[in-house]
Amino acid sequence: MTIRREQPADYESVYQVVKNAFQTAQESDGNEQELVNALRQSVAFIPELSLVTEINGKIIAHILFTKLKIGGHTALALAPLSVLPIYQRQGIGTSLVQEGHQITRSLGYSYSVVLGSEKYYPRIGYMPAEKFGIQPCFKVPSKNFMACKLCENAPIISGIVEYAPEFGIH
Secondary structure, rough: OOEOOOOOHHHHHHHHHHHHHHHOOOEEEEEEOHHHHHHHHHOOEEEEEEEEEEEEEEEEEEEEEEEEOOEEEEEEEEEEEEEEEHHHOOOOOHHHHHHHHHHHHHHOOOOEEOOOOOHHHHHHHHHEEHHHOEEEOOOOOOHEEEEOOOOOOOOOOEEEEOOOHHOOOO
């Protein structure tokens, strides 16, 4: 298993991975693959934080972190995390998040937020964002809107999250 930065030649494979991963997801709008395409064209895109996992040269998973604002501070959105269904529940998503977090720290980012499973994300360092004073800009159960402090010496930030326009959240 290899984790590496996504390349333009990977875009079609990533599109299919994201589409297939979310076909069986409990929470999905069915457009996650289109969101990835749109985010790649946005000012929120950070090429170093679009990662893929390969097994024997085949892309089986993808993760994307993009810039967002929280109370005037730049932070990151983890969205989406996609693993082909046949490879789920094997630690591949966790490995991608952990590798992504290492890169985010090296790039100087202090916080990441995610909208996701309260059973999955706390295992990899996420907790309800409200504990940091971070609020979503939409109605969602607090247990599903989480944040992760990526550095021990991260500044204290708080406020309402402002996603990139490509998310379609107003």
